[in-house]
Amino acid sequence: xxxxxxxxxxxxxxxxxxxxxxxxxxxxxxxxxxxxxxxxxxxxxxxxxxxxxxxxxxxxxxxxxxxxxxxxxxxxxxxxxxxxxxxxxxxxxxxxxxxxxxxxxxxxxxxxxxxxxxxxxxxxxxxxxxxxxxxxxxxxxxxxxxxxxxxxxxxxxxxxxxxxxxxxxxxxxxxxxxxxxxxxxxxxxxxxxxxxxxxxxxxxxxxxxxxxxxxxxxxxxxxxxxxxxxxxxxxxxxxxxxxxxxxxxxxxxxxxxxxxxxxxxxxxxxxxxxxxxxxxxxxxxxxxxxxxxxxxxxxxxxxxxxxxxxxxxxxxxxxxxxxxxxxxxxxxxxxxxxxxxxxxxxxxxxxxxxxxxxxxxxxxxxxxxxxxxxxxxxxxxxxxxxxxxxxxxxxxxxxxxxxxxxxxxxxxxxxxxxxxxxxxxxxxxxxxxxxxxxxxxxxxxxxxxxxxxxxxxxxxxxxxxxxxxxxxxxxxxxxxxxxxxxxxxxxxxxxxxxxxxxxxxxxxxxxxxxxxxxxxxxxxxxxxxxxxxxxxxxxxxxxxxxxxxxxxxxxxxxxxxxxxxxxxxxxxxxxxxxxxxxxxxxxxxxxxxxxxxxxxxxxxxxxxxx
Amino acid sequence: xxxxxxxxxxxxxxxxxxxxxxxxxxxxxxxxxxxxxxxxxxxxxxxxxxxxxxxxxxxxxxxxxxxxxxxxxxxxxxxxxxxxxxxxxxxxxxxxxxxxxxxxxxxxxxxxxxxxxxxxxxxxxxxxxxxxxxxxxxxxxxxxxxxxxxxxxxxxxxxxxxxxxxxxxxxxxxxxxxxxxxxxxxxxxxxxxxxxxxxxxxxxxxxxxxxxxxxxxxxxxxxxxxxxxxxxxxxxxxxxxxxxxxxxxxxxxxxxxxxxxxxxxxxxxxxxxxxxxxxxxxxxxxxxxxxxxxxxxxxxxxxxxxxxxxxxxxxxxxxxxxxxxxxxxxxxxxxxxxxxxxxxx
Numbered sequence: 036x037x038x039x040x041x042x043x044x045x046x047x048x049x050x051x052x053x054x055x056x057x058x059x060x061x062x063x064x065x066x067x068x069x070x071x072x073x074x075x076x077x078x079x080x081x082x083x084x085x086x087x088x089x090x091x092x093x094x095x096x097x098x099x100x101x102x103x104x105x106x107x108x109x110x111x112x113x114x115x116x117x118x119x120x121x122x123x124x125x126x127x128x129x130x131x132x133x134x135x136x137x138x139x140x141x142x143x144x145x146x147x148x149x150x151x152x153x154x155x156x157x158x159x160x161x162x163x164x165x166x167x168x169x170x171x172x173x174x175x176x177x178x179x180x181x182x183x184x185x186x187x188x189x190x191x192x193x194x195x196x197x198x199x200x201x202x203x204x205x206x207x208x209x210x211x212x213x214x215x216x217x218x219x220x221x222x223x224x225x226x227x228x229x230x231x232x233x234x235x236x237x238x239x240x241x242x243x244x245x246x247x248x249x250x251x252x253x254x255x256x257x258x259x260x261x262x263x264x265x266x267x268x269x270x271x272x273x274x275x276x277x278x279x280x281x282x283x284x285x286x287x288x289x290x291x292x293x294x295x296x297x298x299x300x301x302x303x304x305x306x307x308x309x310x311x312x313x314x315x316x317x318x319x320x321x322x323x324x325x326x327x328x329x330x331x332x333x334x335x336x337x338x339x340x341x342x343x344x345x346x347x348x349x350x351x352x353x354x355x356x357x358x359x360x361x362x363x364x365x366x367x368x369x370x371x372x373x374x375x376x377x378x379x380x381x382x383x384x385x386x387x388x389x390x391x392x393x394x395x396x397x398x399x400x401x402x403x404x405x406x407x408x409x410x411x412x413x414x415x416x417x418x419x420x421x422x423x424x425x426x427x428x429x430x431x432x433x434x435x436x437x438x439x440x441x442x443x444x445x446x447x448x449x450x451x452x453x454x455x456x457x458x459x460x461x462x463x464x465x466x467x468x469x470x471x472x473x474x475x476x477x478x479x480x481x482x483x484x485x486x487x488x489x490x491x492x493x494x495x496x497x498x499x500x501x502x503x504x505x506x507x508x509x510x511x512x513x514x515x516x517x518x519x520x521x522x523x524x525x526x527x528x529x530x531x532x533x534x535x536x537x538x539x540x541x542x543x544x545x546x547x548x549x550x551x552x553x554x555x556x557x558x559x560x561x562x563x564x565x566x567x568x569x570x571x572x573x574x575x576x577x578x579x580x581x582x583x584x585x586x587x588x589x590x591x592x593x594x595x596x597x598x599x600x601x602x603x604x605x606x607x608x609x610x611x612x613x614x615x616x617x618x619x620x621x622x623x624x625x626x627x628x629x630x631x632x633x634x635x636x637x638x639x640x641x642x643x644x645x
Numbered sequence: 646x647x648x649x650x651x652x653x654x655x656x657x658x659x660x661x662x663x664x665x666x667x668x669x670x671x672x673x674x675x676x677x678x679x680x681x682x683x684x685x686x687x688x689x690x691x692x693x694x695x696x697x698x699x700x701x702x703x704x705x706x707x708x709x710x711x712x713x714x715x716x717x718x719x720x721x722x723x724x725x726x727x728x729x730x731x732x733x734x735x736x737x738x739x740x741x742x743x744x745x746x747x748x749x750x751x752x753x754x755x756x757x758x759x760x761x762x763x764x765x766x767x768x769x770x771x772x773x774x775x776x777x778x779x780x781x782x783x784x785x786x787x788x789x790x791x792x793x794x795x796x797x798x799x800x801x802x803x804x805x806x807x808x809x810x811x812x813x814x815x816x817x818x819x820x821x822x823x824x825x826x827x828x829x830x831x832x833x834x835x836x837x838x839x840x841x842x843x844x845x846x847x848x849x850x851x852x853x854x855x856x857x858x859x860x861x862x863x864x865x866x867x868x869x870x871x872x873x874x875x876x877x878x879x880x881x882x883x884x885x886x887x888x889x890x891x892x893x894x895x896x897x898x899x900x901x902x903x904x905x906x907x908x909x910x911x912x913x914x915x916x917x918x919x920x921x922x923x924x925x926x927x928x929x930x931x932x933x934x935x936x937x938x939x940x941x942x943x944x945x946x947x948x949x950x951x952x953x954x955x956x957x958x959x960x961x962x963x964x965x966x967x968x969x970x971x972x973x974x975x976x977x978x979x980x981x982x983x984x985x986x987x988x989x990x
Contacts, residue, residue: 091796095803152980155795164928172963346797
């Protein structure tokens, strides 16, 4: 981080501390109580922003997680005769926090374990069912006081300071909120954060870059549950009373609404959404009974309708819409920097994997067959590629080229036959294992994260070359490694000719540039085999020449390249050998000029001359 | 527990299970055609049950007002879309079909002496009132975002459930209601007493499932819906309108759940918010079927009804906890069977 930025961050933090300390003394006591609630809600909502807005996973069970932790806290704080194995935790707020967190995370881990491998519809349904289950459990268990709840939670004491008044709780709650917010911002701006951001629509790509998507989903779900557990602990000490209603499924749905209204993709949206819902609810509770008569909580109807309209008109929430309106104003003042920041360019380069020996066999395919029902997409294919060699696979549409690629990168499993990568069979290995072994690929249909910057997209490719996790990112202990990863991304982007677009959104690039960005991302993995699926499609002539130069350089470095391409001039000028496929079969293989003269190939491409 | 109690519980379980199975089938139908998890399905059930109860209690039936309001909003949205697309507003007779239908059923529901028209006609009118809710909700809520990602569709479905539940409170009030049974007759087979209501529910469920099967196998519109479920774009290319398919699947779901509401109304006391938990059990059935298989979902739903009935006997206050916790092993089994990683659309 540059000194100027560091100074601004320090100033911002100082301002926040002053506001948090002074505000409760300036506000009316009732407002302090309301803002305490907003703070607790914002903490839960922050978890949903991370989970749903950023990770694309949906949970309606966050209120139940708050409840688990609040009940654990209340139980430990009030029960006179705890069983011996729990007695050491009794009375201590830290013990209560630990117990609440542990219990919440355990339940979340079980729920996540059975739903997160499945498609995205199972997590919301699972959390709805469990939200109801836990609500009934809170209301039925005698030990939890039934629907009357648990009263008489003593005031919170930490480090000898009592938090009895709303004013003192205000300070505690908002310090926790601001720290969590900062932690989330730190997390998102890191290797672990990039992995979380791939979950929303980029999981196949992420696995091919070596990211364990199940583990990443689990971590995200646990983080959100952890934030809810913190909120539950604060809730128990703020209300000094717990009952089932605030932890019902309805409350869980309301938390989701807070995140959506605030803008689920924005970290600050958590506070804005929680505040908007709390204040709007107060307003509606005053106004609606006058319009519709007493006797129901009609504000939920208004919220339901509001969310429907919001999803139809601005699906990204208030914060996003506001940010888009404000963006031109902010940009007018601060022009975007063109190159990478100094703290990145100063980093030492990442270590590289040992180069394969010249002419080492990188890829060996024997008798590969893939059937889809009655359709034989690949039939008995055999070929090999050596280090420092470019093999072009050509053939008409539907010849089975992409199926072949998917099997080579272990996204798909062959029906029969064997693939050896650097002398070892790949049978039973996953796309992630192949990435770790040194295979990198691009996709026929570009798979980028369109709202992330070009630099960050490329850095995803270097995922396996770093090792720092969630906690290092939150505490900013990852900066040295992060600088190295981003520097690698920058180096590869400059190499492919995207050096002028580092900070642009990937989605704003032309299609040809997006393909080149995919190549840079693959190169970030420091591969020894590169699979390129139609890399030259959509490129202009000059860009094609640059790409050919780049691939020649990679060949000289000893990287093996397999590419699928339709542009014959490009292929014939570049490839060492060409393999021609038609209807799933290899019909020819050899030097470019041999293949061009092969009558079978001419027939496949131009139709038979009968 | 003796055999007689077991038989009674079994009957209860079968009745509820049959209704969960019907709901699970509608959930699967809507999901496969539109990718929407129709959470507000439960409100169709409770609206139907409570409308039937209002008729029998001689209270005014208010559901028509909601239909008229939704119909007007739909027409306004049609007009706005046409203007935006730069088309001139043109009169088409097919556009009048829904308003005419809504006007007719609403008219009947406010003018007829509903208390005295007999149970069969009350039931028919109730279902006739609930069915248009499906296509109207699809038009107003989901059509504008038909191509949005699954998350947005799910959120709107949840929001619709929340809004419809509160609207139910406004229309029907907070009191629970139960309707008269279709008939009081009982049959005795050996030691067992079989309630005729049980036979009604099970017979109607079977007839409905048979009709659905015939519709999807023999009818051109049914085949078109199946085609949309398999490949939306492909179906569109051969001339099947996705909007029509969406409305049709919603209408069918509303029809099935409206009928379920009429069937369940004499057995259980229904409140304005009871529909949700009932439909969730349909969802558990649908999940057992992997959100794809109709027969497995139906079988799972019946099994769920039986588990529920027997857990009422053994641990009545933990009934819901047991039923929803059952989901965990099912999800675990699905999880283990799952292979590979897929991107959501």
